[in-house]
Amino acid sequence: MSDSSTAPATTAVLPAWAEAFAAANRADLARVAPFTAVDRAWAFGAGDGAGVTVAVIDSGIDAAHPAVDGSIVESVRTELDGEETIVVADDPIDPVGHGTACAGIIHGLAPAASLISVRVLGPDNRGKGLAFAAGLRWAIERGASIVNLSLSSRSEALYATFHDLADRAYFANCLLVCAANNVAIASYPSLFAAVVSVAAHDVRDPATWFYNPRPPVEFGAYGLDVDVAWRDGGRIVATGNSFAAPHITGLAARIRAAHPTATPFEVKTILAATANAPVEA
Amino acid sequence: MSEASGRSPGDARRDAPAGSEVELAAALRSLAVRIEAARRLTPPAGAAILRSIVETTATLFGAEAASIALYDPATDRLVFEVAAGEQGQGVVGVSIGPTDGVAGYVYSTGQAIALSDVAADARFGRSTAERTGYVPRSLIAVPLADDDGVIGVLEVLDKRGDGGFDLRDLELAGAFARQATVAIRSGRIERDAASLLRAVIGAAGSSNGETDALVEAAIDGLDADPDDPVWALADQIARLRAADPAQLDLVRELLAVLVRRADRGGRGGRGRGARGQPAGR
Numbered sequence: 001m002s003d004s005s006t007a008p009a010t011t012a013v014l015p016a017w018a019e020a021f022a023a024a025n026r027a028d029l030a031r032v033a034p035f036t037a038v039d040r041a042w043a044f045g046a047g048d049g050a051g052v053t054v055a056v057i058d059s060g061i062d063a064a065h066p067a068v069d070g071s072i073v074e075s076v077r078t079e080l081d082g083e084e085t086i087v088v089a090d091d092p093i094d095p096v097g098h099g100t101a102c103a104g105i106i107h108g109l110a111p112a113a114s115l116i117s118v119r120v121l122g123p124d125n126r127g128k129g130l131a132f133a134a135g136l137r138w139a140i141e142r143g144a145s146i147v148n149l150s151l152s153s154r155s156e157a158l159y160a161t162f163h164d165l166a167d168r169a170y171f172a173n174c175l176l177v178c179a180a181n182n183v184a185i186a187s188y189p190s191l192f193a194a195v196v197s198v199a200a201h202d203v204r205d206p207a208t209w210f211y212n213p214r215p216p217v218e219f220g221a222y223g224l225d226v227d228v229a230w231r232d233g234g235r236i237v238a239t240g241n242s243f244a245a246p247h248i249t250g251l252a253a254r255i256r257a258a259h260p261t262a263t264p265f266e267v268k269t270i271l272a273a274t275a276n277a278p279v280e281a
Numbered sequence: 282m283s284e285a286s287g288r289s290p291g292d293a294r295r296d297a298p299a300g301s302e303v304e305l306a307a308a309l310r311s312l313a314v315r316i317e318a319a320r321r322l323t324p325p326a327g328a329a330i331l332r333s334i335v336e337t338t339a340t341l342f343g344a345e346a347a348s349i350a351l352y353d354p355a356t357d358r359l360v361f362e363v364a365a366g367e368q369g370q371g372v373v374g375v376s377i378g379p380t381d382g383v384a385g386y387v388y389s390t391g392q393a394i395a396l397s398d399v400a401a402d403a404r405f406g407r408s409t410a411e412r413t414g415y416v417p418r419s420l421i422a423v424p425l426a427d428d429d430g431v432i433g434v435l436e437v438l439d440k441r442g443d444g445g446f447d448l449r450d451l452e453l454a455g456a457f458a459r460q461a462t463v464a465i466r467s468g469r470i471e472r473d474a475a476s477l478l479r480a481v482i483g484a485a486g487s488s489n490g491e492t493d494a495l496v497e498a499a500i501d502g503l504d505a506d507p508d509d510p511v512w513a514l515a516d517q518i519a520r521l522r523a524a525d526p527a528q529l530d531l532v533r534e535l536l537a538v539l540v541r542r543a544d545r546g547g548r549g550g551r552g553r554g555a556r557g558q559p560a561g562r
Contacts, residue, residue, distance in 0.1 A: 016452040019449075022449075096383070096385070098390075121386070128389055150392060151390035152390075181392060182393045182451060183424055183426050183455045187391065237398040238397075239396070239446065239451060240451060
């Protein structure tokens with residue numbers, strides 16, 4: 001057997017997820033199956049996200065921000081109730097701006113999609129991984145078609161919980177789109193096989209995305225110098241994998257609107273098939 | 282059996298009602314005393330390491346300023362401990378909620394982000410300037426994280442020259458922050474007996490209420506008497522760190538004489554002399 005069969009899986013996991021999508025490295029993204037029969041015209045059709053519900057698990061969404069323009073249909077937050085983490089109705093607010101940034105990107109790509117805000121950054125710092133897990137579980141059970149996760153948990157104690165939630169989402173026809181984490185430590189669920197894991201590429205274009213045949217981070221999307229909505233109705237220029245993920249979420253919402261019966265696996269495949277050529281012809 | 286197990290008379294008195302709870306309390310008290318002694322014997326190690334990290338960071342990224350905020354569990358706040366660069370000094374000592382603002386977002390999600398044109402957003406600029414007297418044009422914020430979790434946030438402010446931070450900067454900062462975290466952890470003695478005991482007892486599966494009561498009892502009055510000869514001795518030994526080797530030798534020899542005297546006095550001059558003496562001079 002080759003070395004790769006005996007080396008621990010973690011040795012292949014490098015933290016610089018965006019590196020694979022950098023101009024100098026894109027020749028390595030050439031893939032075995034080019035999917036030439038699937039093009040963007042077919043993939044998106046007239047899909048504008050209509051009929052698709054997207055949950056954004058983040059710092060909240062400011063529903064009054066012009067960038068999200070009436071797309072918010074529900075806002076909830078997690079809170080500690082004794083030892084339990086519960087999900088309760090919330091005001092449509094975002095004290096940080098990050099969740100509104102993600103929602104604005106998704107709304108810009110799929111303007112007819114319905115957005116749900118799941119605010120998991122509360123004032124109480126205790127049990128933040130549990131709050132995140134509770135919010136994700138709620139979104140899956142609520143029937144979201146797609147969940148955007150620009151954050152992750154690195155709690156080893158919650159590994160099994162998130163693994164179960166990722167599988168549960170997959171089987172419930174719910175696509176999880178996760179931002180990869182740049183810090184060299186395990187983060188869940190972004191490293192699980194059932195999710196779409198995204199890092200930023202270095203092309204300033206929302207219509208450019210790349211497919212990486214080497215998991216765990218299979219997609220590169222626009223995440224460098226993105227003009228995003230921010231708190232208090234403002235805007236800011238932001239860089240990071242957490243701004244790349246909502247671009248893939250927006251594209252996935254369009255695919256699910258155009259092809260309502262497509263499963264998470266098929267949506268992922270269509271995203272791969274319609275990705276930009278890694279190296280310009 | 283009774284007092285032969287090496288306990289002090291004080292422990293024996295507290296043993297009057299006997300039982301595992303009393304034994305646990307005594308063990309915790311003994312542990313708390315050792316932690317307090319270790320705390321006094323160890324110089325404030327963190328500061329030098331933190332300073333070195335922010336200065337290296339600023340140099341590495343060609344940045345105007347860099348800062349480190351660490352999470353303080355006692356107050357549930359993120360506290361900016363050190364900064365490099367003239368511009369950055371205003372932030373030192375500022376504390377924010379663990380989910381507030383960009384640093385709070387990065388701390389609580391573990392997700393690295395970079396922002397530019399920060400000053401262009403008047404609202405963002407104003408709230409930052411009010412706290413620190415300095416509004417950066419661009420910034421990178423990455424979690425200080427390792428396998429044991431996130432301990433704070435490293436911020437890099439205002440790259441010199443044209444252009445802001447790019448993806449490579451962000452990923453480098455993430456990788457660097459992990460190394461920094463390892464250094465901070467290894468250089469940081471647990472300064473706080475309460476939080477260490479709480480962690481130990483919590484890991485053993487007690488509920489929060491029980492843990493608090495046990496910790497309170499163990500540290501009660503620990504630091505009440507600043508003139509306690511044991512603490513005074515620990516403080517003096519700590520100060521000796523700055524002495525030159527010749528002085529240290531002298532102190533060690535003087536201490537050896539005093540310890541032998543105390544040893545003889547404490548044991549009433551009986552028994553051990555025959556074996557103990559040859560080891561002396």
